[in-house]
Structures are given as structure tokens and as C-alpha cells.
Amino acid sequence: MLRHLYIHTPFCNGKCAYCGFYSETADALSLSRYPALPARELRGVRDEFGLEIRPHTLYLGGGTPSLLGADGVSALLDAIRSVVPLAELEEFTVEVNPADASPRLFSTLSRLGVTRLSFGAQSFDDAVLRSLGRRHDAAQVFTALREAREAGFADVGIDLIAGLPGVGESSWRETLEQAVRFDLRHLSVYALTLESGTPLAKQAAEGAVKLPGETETMDALVQAQAYLEAAGFTRYEISNYAKPGFVCRHNLAVWHGADYLGLGPAAASRVGRLRWTNRSDRRRYEALLDGRRFAETRETLSEEENALERVLFALRLAEGLDVDEALSAYPVLASRRERWCTVLEGLCRQGIATKTGAARWRLTPRGFEVCDAVLRELE
Ligand code: SF4
Missing domain, CATH: 3.20.20.70 (Aldolase class I)
Structure with missing residues (x-):
């Protein structure tokens, strides 16, 4: 659905x-x-x-x-x-x-x-x-x-x-x-x-x-x-x-990882493990519709890429990432637990992340400003 x-x-x-x-x-x-x-x-x-x-x-x-x-x-x-x-x-x-x-x-x-x-x-x-x-x-x-x-x-x-x-x-x-x-x-x-x-x-x-x-x-x-x-x-x-x-x-x-459809030139979509972005050109977009081809190229993510894309965005949110919840929803990422926890513990010591409960990590205001670098470290 x-x-x-x-x-x-x-x-x-x-x-x-x-x-x-x-x-x-x-x-x-x-x-x-x-x-x-x-x-x-x-x-x-x-x-x-x-x-x-x-x-x-x-x-x-x-x-x-x-x-x-x-x-x-x-x-x-x-x-x-x-x-x-x-x-x-x-x-x-x-x-x-x-x-x-x-x-x-x-x-x-x-x-x-x-x-x-x-x-x-x-x-x-x-x-x-x-x-x-x-x-x-x-x-x-x-x-x-x-x-x-x-x-x-x-x-x-x-x-x-x-x-x-x-x-x-x-x-x-x-x-x-x-x-x-x-x-x-x-x-x-x-x-x-x-x-x-x-x-x-x-x-x-x-x-x-x-x-x-x-x-x-x-x-x-x-x-x-x-x-x-x-x-x-x-x-x-x-x-x-x-x-x-x-x-x-x-x-x-x-941001929570739901599927969505983006319609119109330059719009992005994610359906299951498929994702695509429509051509940034209205005439080309319309020509594709006339040809009944609804996207020029679609990328099929691996199971792991798909899981990462849906899980890691949580660190951009105030609610943060619950590693236990994420790994039970996406067991394909289970082998990353130790590395993620080591990286996140290190970020806590630098004032970039905080930990609450057993496994929920949130970025601090300072962490938000370097979020892209944090996500790259966890990929
Ligand atoms: S030119 Fe760009 S920034 Fe300005 S209104 Fe259009 S899309 Fe927005």
C-alpha cells in the first residue's frame, strides 16, 4: 500500500x-x-x-x-x-x-x-x-x-x-x-x-x-x-x-522510511527496493509519458542499501536512531551493530551524539551541523 x-x-x-x-x-x-x-x-x-x-x-x-x-x-x-x-x-x-x-x-x-x-x-x-x-x-x-x-x-x-x-x-x-x-x-x-x-x-x-x-x-x-x-x-x-x-x-x-511516489519533472520516488528521479526537463518528461515509459532509469537497491537508506535518516530527526529497533526491522544490517555502537560512543565523547536508554542515539545541536559526515561514517 x-x-x-x-x-x-x-x-x-x-x-x-x-x-x-x-x-x-x-x-x-x-x-x-x-x-x-x-x-x-x-x-x-x-x-x-x-x-x-x-x-x-x-x-x-x-x-x-x-x-x-x-x-x-x-x-x-x-x-x-x-x-x-x-x-x-x-x-x-x-x-x-x-x-x-x-x-x-x-x-x-x-x-x-x-x-x-x-x-x-x-x-x-x-x-x-x-x-x-x-x-x-x-x-x-x-x-x-x-x-x-x-x-x-x-x-x-x-x-x-x-x-x-x-x-x-x-x-x-x-x-x-x-x-x-x-x-x-x-x-x-x-x-x-x-x-x-x-x-x-x-x-x-x-x-x-x-x-x-x-x-x-x-x-x-x-x-x-x-x-x-x-x-x-x-x-x-x-x-x-x-x-x-x-x-x-x-x-x-x-524520513521514517515509508515508500512514496513523486510525480512531475525532477520528482523522486521510492517503491520497495526501487528508486528513481524523473528527468529535470518538462518536455522530456512529457515525451516519456506519451511513450508510456514512466521513468527513464530506475535503480534497484540491494537489500542492505535499501535498509541503510530507510534507517539512517533517523539521525536527522530529534527522535534519533534506536539501533535495536532498526536492526530488528532490518536484520540484513545486523553485522553493523558493533561498528555503529563504537562510532556512536566515540561521537558521544566528542559531544556530537547522546545516548538514551539501551540503544537510542541522538545527535546534539552540534551533531546536527555535521550530520552528513556522521551518516557517511555509519554507511
Ligand atoms: S527559483 Fe528556485 S528557490 Fe526560487 S522559487 Fe523557484 S525553485 Fe524556489
């Missing part, structure tokens, strides 16, 4: 200076054609694998799904519903660019059963937003949050970027204060990463922009954790904070 669906909208109305993701500039014709495509892929994959799909979570991400507008999201959902039942949906998230917000969009999303809204705010400083090439300003974020609340949405969150050029400790604190004032339920706080080939990388290489160092960025993340936890949020995953009862269940299920 497959219970988690992600649908990617590959359009943006411009390109952010730091963005290394695939996206296309939206034009009216492409936007109007797009809502029918993910459902065609869904039908194809369902029939190919004989999958029973009853989504409990649905996540519309991008790119910029809100560019589809109220009618586009509505059409997309109708098409999906013609393939799989949505009666068991418990959580339905839509990412919204504040520039696309309107009372009509929110009332439509509410009528369609959307339960969570996630706004790409990134900063509340207009000069910083402009320098990042964002197409909204702080006032539009404030208006969007107010309109979402007026439409009845309780589960509303924003994304923020830590370690932005020109944002010192005091302005970062002001950003966090403003976020908390909105009585949000969820906050994603990402460290700025410099993706090669982006305008920001070029500006940094030419010395036109001075990026904060690793220590300053880490300090900003530590500052965020202290401030947000004092305001009642829990850092339940490295980059994600939620008020009690408002974690993103879709992402949590994926």
Missing part, C-alpha cells in the same frame, strides 16, 4: 540568485497544460506495478505550485482523484509563493481540502530579498499570512534562510522575532548553500558579495534553535521546527 504522494510543479516566475534546482519560467500555455500530466504518470506507475495507492499525505511542492493558481490546483487535484481515492487524506500541503497569494487562492485551497500552507518567505528584509532575486517583498508575506488565517488555515509555516549575506546577528534575531509574532505552526530554517553555476556563486567568486563563513552560519542556526525553542517550537528535524502537533507528516513518513 502506498500512502504518500508528492507532486512537483516545475515553474517559477524568475530565478532566485542562489537556486540550483531545476525550474522553468512559466508561460500561460505550459501552466494550463501541466495539471493533467502528474495524473497520467500516476496512472501509469500504478498500473505498471499493480500498486494500491490510498494517499494519507499529499504534498504539492516546487518550483512554485501556487503559480498554477486556484483553477490549476483544482484541475490537478481533479485529475489525481480520477486515478486514486483521496478519501483517506490526512494532510495536504501546498507551497505558496507570497507573491501569488490572494483570498480567492486560499478559499479555493481550503475548499479543496488543503490542510497546510508553506510560504517561501526566506527573509523579511526587502533589500536582502531583492539581492536574492526573490519576486516578493516582506509586506506580501505579511498580507499572505493574514489572508491565509482569514481563510481559516491554522497550520501555516514559512521557510527562512540562515547565513544570508548582509544579515548579521541582530537582523537575524529580528527575522526570528517577526516569524514568532505571526503565531506560525511550522518553520523550516535552511543554511544558505552555494550552488555552483548560480548567479550568487558567480557574485561570490567575483567578490561582489561576501558570504558569511561556516562559523557565522552555524552560529545563526544555533541562534535560531535557542530562540525558536524558547518560543515553543521543537526542532524535530535538522531544518524543521514545529509547534506541538504540527510536524509535517508527509516529510516525517518519508
Whole structure:
């Protein structure tokens, strides 16, 4: 049974200076054609694998799904519903660019059963937003949050970027204060990463922009954790904070190792030991659908690779990794017990991990910042 669906909208109305993701500039014709495509892929994959799909979570991400507008999201959902039942949906998230917000969009999303809204705010400083090439300003974020609340949405969150050029400790604190004032339920706080080939990388290489160092960025993340936890949020995953009862269940299920289908260009899927990522090219994606080939290449993981992929992500979560539970769920990893425990004991001595109970290990805030290196050691 497959219970988690992600649908990617590959359009943006411009390109952010730091963005290394695939996206296309939206034009009216492409936007109007797009809502029918993910459902065609869904039908194809369902029939190919004989999958029973009853989504409990649905996540519309991008790119910029809100560019589809109220009618586009509505059409997309109708098409999906013609393939799989949505009666068991418990959580339905839509990412919204504040520039696309309107009372009509929110009332439509509410009528369609959307339960969570996630706004790409990134900063509340207009000069910083402009320098990042964002197409909204702080006032539009404030208006969007107010309109979402007026439409009845309780589960509303924003994304923020830590370690932005020109944002010192005091302005970062002001950003966090403003976020908390909105009585949000969820906050994603990402460290700025410099993706090669982006305008920001070029500006940094030419010395036109001075990026904060690793220590300053880490300090900003530590500052965020202290401030947000004092305001009642829990850092339940490295980059994600939620008020009690408002974690993103879709992402949590994926991080807990559940199977999921990602539809649309550049979307990733994991079904049993198969995983694949759709081509980052909308025309190519559509051509594959026309040819009834629903993915270009699929990778079959070994039993051990599959188990590792599903188990180790737990260290990115506040709940941590229970080695006994993990090994009893995936006996193929049993031979790793001794090495894992030795490595994790060593990390405890360095203040990177802590141990509770017989075998549950959690990364400390410092450990979260070096999580990728920890995961590599355990692979
Ligand atoms: S809105 Fe998101 S996907 Fe689109 S260009 Fe900006 S960062 Fe990239």
C-alpha cells in the first residue's frame, strides 16, 4: 500500500540568485497544460506495478505550485482523484509563493481540502530579498499570512534562510522575532548553500558579495534553535521546527522510511527496493509519458542499501536512531551493530551524539551541523 504522494510543479516566475534546482519560467500555455500530466504518470506507475495507492499525505511542492493558481490546483487535484481515492487524506500541503497569494487562492485551497500552507518567505528584509532575486517583498508575506488565517488555515509555516549575506546577528534575531509574532505552526530554517553555476556563486567568486563563513552560519542556526525553542517550537528535524502537533507528516513518513511516489519533472520516488528521479526537463518528461515509459532509469537497491537508506535518516530527526529497533526491522544490517555502537560512543565523547536508554542515539545541536559526515561514517 502506498500512502504518500508528492507532486512537483516545475515553474517559477524568475530565478532566485542562489537556486540550483531545476525550474522553468512559466508561460500561460505550459501552466494550463501541466495539471493533467502528474495524473497520467500516476496512472501509469500504478498500473505498471499493480500498486494500491490510498494517499494519507499529499504534498504539492516546487518550483512554485501556487503559480498554477486556484483553477490549476483544482484541475490537478481533479485529475489525481480520477486515478486514486483521496478519501483517506490526512494532510495536504501546498507551497505558496507570497507573491501569488490572494483570498480567492486560499478559499479555493481550503475548499479543496488543503490542510497546510508553506510560504517561501526566506527573509523579511526587502533589500536582502531583492539581492536574492526573490519576486516578493516582506509586506506580501505579511498580507499572505493574514489572508491565509482569514481563510481559516491554522497550520501555516514559512521557510527562512540562515547565513544570508548582509544579515548579521541582530537582523537575524529580528527575522526570528517577526516569524514568532505571526503565531506560525511550522518553520523550516535552511543554511544558505552555494550552488555552483548560480548567479550568487558567480557574485561570490567575483567578490561582489561576501558570504558569511561556516562559523557565522552555524552560529545563526544555533541562534535560531535557542530562540525558536524558547518560543515553543521543537526542532524535530535538522531544518524543521514545529509547534506541538504540527510536524509535517508527509516529510516525517518519508524520513521514517515509508515508500512514496513523486510525480512531475525532477520528482523522486521510492517503491520497495526501487528508486528513481524523473528527468529535470518538462518536455522530456512529457515525451516519456506519451511513450508510456514512466521513468527513464530506475535503480534497484540491494537489500542492505535499501535498509541503510530507510534507517539512517533517523539521525536527522530529534527522535534519533534506536539501533535495536532498526536492526530488528532490518536484520540484513545486523553485522553493523558493533561498528555503529563504537562510532556512536566515540561521537558521544566528542559531544556530537547522546545516548538514551539501551540503544537510542541522538545527535546534539552540534551533531546536527555535521550530520552528513556522521551518516557517511555509519554507511
Ligand atoms: S522559487 Fe524556489 S525553485 Fe523557484 S527559483 Fe526560487 S528557490 Fe528556485
